[in-house]
Amino acid sequence: xxxxxELPSEARRRGRTAEFERYLAWLDxxxxxTLLWVPEPAKGGEPRPWLESRPLAAILPxxxxxxxxxxxxxxxxxxxxxxxxxSPFKFPSLAGASLGWTPGLLSRSFAQGIMLLVELEYQGISxxxxxxxxxxxxxxxxxxxxxxxxxxxxxxxxxxxxxxxxVFLTYNLGLLTSSVDRWGFDPRGxxxxxxxxxxxxxxxxxxxxxxxxxxxxxxxxxxGGTVPLEQALESLREQGLGRALxxxxxxxxxxxxxxxxxxxxRLARDLKP
Amino acid sequence: MAxxxxxxxxxxxxxxxxxxxxxxxxxxxxxxTALVEAQNAGHPTLRSLGLRMPIYDDxxxxxxxxxxxxxxxxxxxxxxTGLTKTFLERGVSVLVEKPLTESFAKSSExxxxxxxxGAIAAVGYSIDYDPVFRKARELLRAGVIGRPLKYGAWLxxxxxxxxxxxxxxQKAKSGGGVVINPAPHLLYLMxxxxxxxxxxxxNLRSVWTEVEDEASVELEYESGxxxxxxxxxxxxxxxxxxxxxxxxxxxxxxxxxxxxVLLELNRPSGNFSTGTHRLHRxxxxxxxxxxxxxxxxxxxxxxxxxxxxLDCVRAKAQPRNSFANTLQVDRLIDAIYRSKDGAWTS
Numbered sequence: 001x002x003x004x005x006e007l008p009s010e011a012r013r014r015g016r017t018a019e020f021e022r023y024l025a026w027l028d029x030x031x032x033x034t035l036l037w038v039p040e041p042a043k044g045g046e047p048r049p050w051l052e053s054r055p056l057a058a059i060l061p062x063x064x065x066x067x068x069x070x071x072x073x074x075x076x077x078x079x080x081x082x083x084x085x086x087s088p089f090k091f092p093s094l095a096g097a098s099l100g101w102t103p104g105l106l107s108r109s110f111a112q113g114i115m116l117l118v119e120l121e122y123q124g125i126s127x128x129x130x131x132x133x134x135x136x137x138x139x140x141x142x143x144x145x146x147x148x149x150x151x152x153x154x155x156x157x158x159x160x161x162x163x164x165x166x167v168f169l170t171y172n173l174g175l176l177t178s179s180v181d182r183w184g185f186d187p188r189g190x191x192x193x194x195x196x197x198x199x200x201x202x203x204x205x206x207x208x209x210x211x212x213x214x215x216x217x218x219x220x221x222x223x224g225g226t227v228p229l230e231q232a233l234e235s236l237r238e239q240g241l242g243r244a245l246x247x248x249x250x251x252x253x254x255x256x257x258x259x260x261x262x263x264x265x266r267l268a269r270d271l272k273p
Numbered sequence: 274m275a276x277x278x279x280x281x282x283x284x285x286x287x288x289x290x291x292x293x294x295x296x297x298x299x300x301x302x303x304x305x306t307a308l309v310e311a312q313n314a315g316h317p318t319l320r321s322l323g324l325r326m327p328i329y330d331d332x333x334x335x336x337x338x339x340x341x342x343x344x345x346x347x348x349x350x351x352x353x354t355g356l357t358k359t360f361l362e363r364g365v366s367v368l369v370e371k372p373l374t375e376s377f378a379k380s381s382e383x384x385x386x387x388x389x390x391g392a393i394a395a396v397g398y399s400i401d402y403d404p405v406f407r408k409a410r411e412l413l414r415a416g417v418i419g420r421p422l423k424y425g426a427w428l429x430x431x432x433x434x435x436x437x438x439x440x441x442x443q444k445a446k447s448g449g450g451v452v453i454n455p456a457p458h459l460l461y462l463m464x465x466x467x468x469x470x471x472x473x474x475x476n477l478r479s480v481w482t483e484v485e486d487e488a489s490v491e492l493e494y495e496s497g498x499x500x501x502x503x504x505x506x507x508x509x510x511x512x513x514x515x516x517x518x519x520x521x522x523x524x525x526x527x528x529x530x531x532x533x534v535l536l537e538l539n540r541p542s543g544n545f546s547t548g549t550h551r552l553h554r555x556x557x558x559x560x561x562x563x564x565x566x567x568x569x570x571x572x573x574x575x576x577x578x579x580x581x582x583l584d585c586v587r588a589k590a591q592p593r594n595s596f597a598n599t600l601q602v603d604r605l606i607d608a609i610y611r612s613k614d615g616a617w618t619s
Contacts, residue, residue, distance in 0.1 A: 011431065011512045064512070064569065067288055072437065108317040141566050145295035146323040171565040175299065199555030202563055223555035224532050256549040260537050263519035263528045267425040271491065271501040 001233055002243040003030060004057060004217060007037040007050060012248070023251045024050070034131065036245060038062050041082050041121045051125075057132035058125060059169065061117035063139060075113075082120040090123040097158070111151035114139050115158060122162065133159045134167040134191060144175045149183045156188060167191050167217065172202050173209065187212070191245075193220035196227050196235055210240060218244040225253050279304050279583060282341045284332055284356060285348035286310040286319055289370050289397075292566055293345045294324065296579045299564040304583070307339050311348075332359050341365055343393070343586045345579075350453075351446040354379050357394075361386050366393035366586045368579070371457045373596065375448030377607035384596040393586050394596040395578075400458040400516070401465075401594050402577035404557035409518060409529035413466050417542045419523030421467065421498050426518050428459050428504040429511040433481050442482040450484030452477070452609055456504045457602050459516050461594075463492075463502065464601050466518075471495050472619045475612040480507055490609055513569045 005027040013020050037051070038059040069078035086094070097119045114135075122133065135155050143151040152168065159166035167189035170176045180187060190212050193200035200220050209216055221232040221244045229250050236244055254262075281297060281304045283290050290310075297305045308328045310316060316328050329335040332344075336359070343366040346356050354374050360367050361383070373380040373396045387394035400406055413421065428451070433442075440446040447454060470492040477485035486507045492500040517530035525538035534557075536550040558573070566572040578594070585592040612618035 009512055011510050014510055064567075068432070070288075071439065071441075108315070109321040110318055111321065113318065138567050141564075142291070142295050142322070145298045145564065145566070147298075148321070148323050171568055172299075175564070195555070197553075197555040199553075199558065200565060200568060202565060220555075224553045226551075226553045226555050256535050256551045257537070260519075260526055260528055260535050260549065263425070263517070263535075264521070264526065266427075267423065267501065267519055267521070270425060270489070270503055271423060271499065 001237060003027075003032040003233075004243065004245045005032045005035045006245060006248045007035045007056075008248045009038065010040060019252065020050075020248075023248060026251055027246065030246070032246060036134070038136075039121055039125050040065060041085060041124050051128050054129070056125075056128055056130045057134055057167070058122070058130050059134045059136055061114065061121050061136055061139070063117075063136045066117060079116065079120065082117070082124075086120070086123050090126075093126075094119060094123050097161075109150075110146075110148055111143070111154050114151060115154055118155070118158065126162075131165060132167055132189070133162070133164040134169050137169040137171050140168050140170045140176070141172050144170065144172060144179050147179070149179070149185065152180070152183070152185050152187065165189055169219070171200055174202060177208050187215075189215050189217075191217040191219055194218040194236065194239075194241060194244075195221055195223040195232060197223035199223040199226075213240040214242065216241060216243065220247075221245065222247070222250050225250055279342045279586060280306040280339065281583070282307045282309065282335055282339065282344045284309040284335075284344055284346045285352075286315060286328075287347060290345070290347040291322075292572060292575060293347060293579060295566055296564060296576045300576065300580055301583060306341055307335050309335050332356055336360075336363060336365075343367065343583070345582075346370060349440045349446065350375055350448055351440065354383065357383050358386060361390050361392050361394065364390060364392055366582075368395045368397060368582045370397040371599075371602075372396075372448060372453050372606070373599065373603060375446070375453070377600075377603040380596070380600055380603040384600050387596045393582070393589065393591060395582050395585070395592045395594045396596060396599045396602075397575075397578065398458060398461045398594045398599060398602075399574040399578045400461060402574040402581070403571060405532070405534055405552075405554050406462055406516075406518070406529055408552060408557050409527060409534045410462065410466050412527060412534065412536070412543075413520065415543060417536065417545060418520060418525040418527050418538065419542075420496070421520050421522050423499045423501075424463075424467070424518065424520040425501045425503070426459050426463050426516075427502075428456050428506075428514070428516055429508040430455060430506045430514040431509050431511050432506040432514075433486050434507060434509055435481055437482050442484055444484050447484065449606070449610060450477075450479070450482060450486055450488075451504045451506045452485060452488050453606050455506060455514055456488070456502075457606065459502065459504065459518075460602050460605050461599065462516075462518060463500065464605060466520075467494060467498060467500065469601060469605065470500070470608075472617050473608055473612055474615060474617045475609045476615050477609075488609065490612075 034055045036057045156166045169191040173192040218241050222229050344360045346369045473492045475490040478487040480486040487505040490502040519528045528535040532554050534552040564576045
């Protein structure tokens with residue numbers, strides 16, 4: 001089975017370098033090469049060795065970070081922040097890519113606004129070995145809820161031009177299935193939760209993904225660590241799914257006893273007698 | 274005969290308004306009748322999302338043109354009182370994003386008005402619909418760990434890591450900082466699980482803004498229970514909002530956080546044997562339907578909340594998170610702010 005590792009955010013790795021390196025070695029042991037990563041544009045300080053050593057699948061755009069920037073600077077300020085973080089050498093390529101979107105951007109199109117963010121964030125990481133572009137689930141699921149179908153072909157065409165494999169990440173596979181059937185759109189790559197506990201598996205019967213099994217990546221396979229990874233992967237194999245994300249959280253999880261002890265210590269520290 | 278579909282408006286189309294619009298589009302297609310967004314520069318973006326309903330600049334224009342059954346109010350806090358009154362006065366049911374208002378006095382006034390008008394009036398405490406925290410409260414109520422002796426409730430988020438501007442950081446407009454903005458969810462849980470404290474002592478600290486960025490509150494209850502509430506929106510390691518609750522009881526301990534409920538029992542209780550147990554969100558959230566817009570923020574809770582709100586509007590029944598039921602949160606926030614100099618307040 002083709003497996004994908006996860007490069008957690010800088011904040012999640014802070015103070016855990018040794019643990020993260022053990023996770024990478026563990027992935028190596030399983031033959032996992034590609035890392036899934038959510039770039040943090042314009043933050044700086046990203047340690048490159050982990051990124052430069054492996055093929056990457058990048059989730060674009062980083063919508064939670066964008067939403068936080070919008071609160072501080074407004075939508076134009078958030079876009080400007082990403083633009084100013086790029087090297088000026090990237091501007092011609094960016095201008096070329098964005099030219100076709102100009103009318104849409106001027107009329108404040110949602111789909112083309114998302115694509116501008118995707119391109120801006122991609123320009124910041126384009127020198128790395130990025131092979132897949134995964135459209136952020138909030139963009140996909142919001143477009144599905146509102147029926148903003150133009151985002152889907154726009155993203156696929158953009159990825160193809162960049163030589164990337166396009167993947168749509170959704171937490172609402174049932175809604176995606178009915179929507180793409182209605183629109184006559186056949187996605188080239190999909191990612192969605194699949195697990196025995198049906199955690200985050202929304203409105204999708206087990207048979208729904210079979211039609212896309214060859215081009216799908218399973219997410220949340222161990223249902224938050226409640227299904228042993230081996231068992232979870234075996235179940236995917238039986239269902240014909242050939243690719244899965246091995247989440248960082250599934251590596252060396254603390255025991256229930258250890259976690260309760262940590263809470264107890266914290267309360268003793270914070271609540272003085 | 275088929276039931277007449279509800280007509281719902283959303284007021285304020287920022288991040289929360291858009292999220293509610295997405296939920297309603299899936300939950301009750303066709304129910305979203307109109308939008309209100311004061312900044313008309315944003316109207317074309319809303320249209321390009323596929324939102325074809327009329328968009329108004331203000332609530333009065335909306336009400337002049339539509340007879341809506343319910344409104345979801347997602348505007349900045351300082352506008353809630355006026356907008357909520359506008360809808361309640363016309364008998365329109367409301368779901369107002371938390372906090373209800375900037376002060377206990379204003380929230381009390383709205384709760385009274387809602388009662389007088391008989392309108393369905395709810396506050397957006399989506400945490401009430403979270404399967405992990407709901408299970409934790411259910412276990413506490415069932416006495417699984419025996420009588421609670423002490424507890425800690427923590428909120429951490431990397432939201433304010435430097436100087437900030439905007440209404441959220443001006444006390445006159447937002448009502449305060451971390452206590453009144455993200456933390457009401459946690460206060461709601463504490464009140465539901467333990468009731469109102471006998472007295473409390475708060476220490477509030479501003480680091481980056483004019484409002485409090487950190488709060489540490491000790492609480493004492495009639496039963497002898499002691500509690501700690503600690504909140505900070507300036508924790509760099511927490512890109513997503515994190516809430517946790519830990520309770521020590523006579524017969525064991527219970528912890529609830531983002532993903533699971535943990536138990537350690539020193540004697541069998543209910544269906545649980547002596548020892549440790551873990552109940553993961555994946556086991557508690559067995560839903561084949563629903564809609565998840567942002568899993569890290571557990572946005573499916575908003576979906577459940579909106580569903581119950583619409584059901585209550587149809588049934589003309591108050592939801593659990595009604596103005597009347599949630600007023601205690603405003604009262605507790607008020608008590609925390611009154612005790613901010615570190616003195617005990619009854």
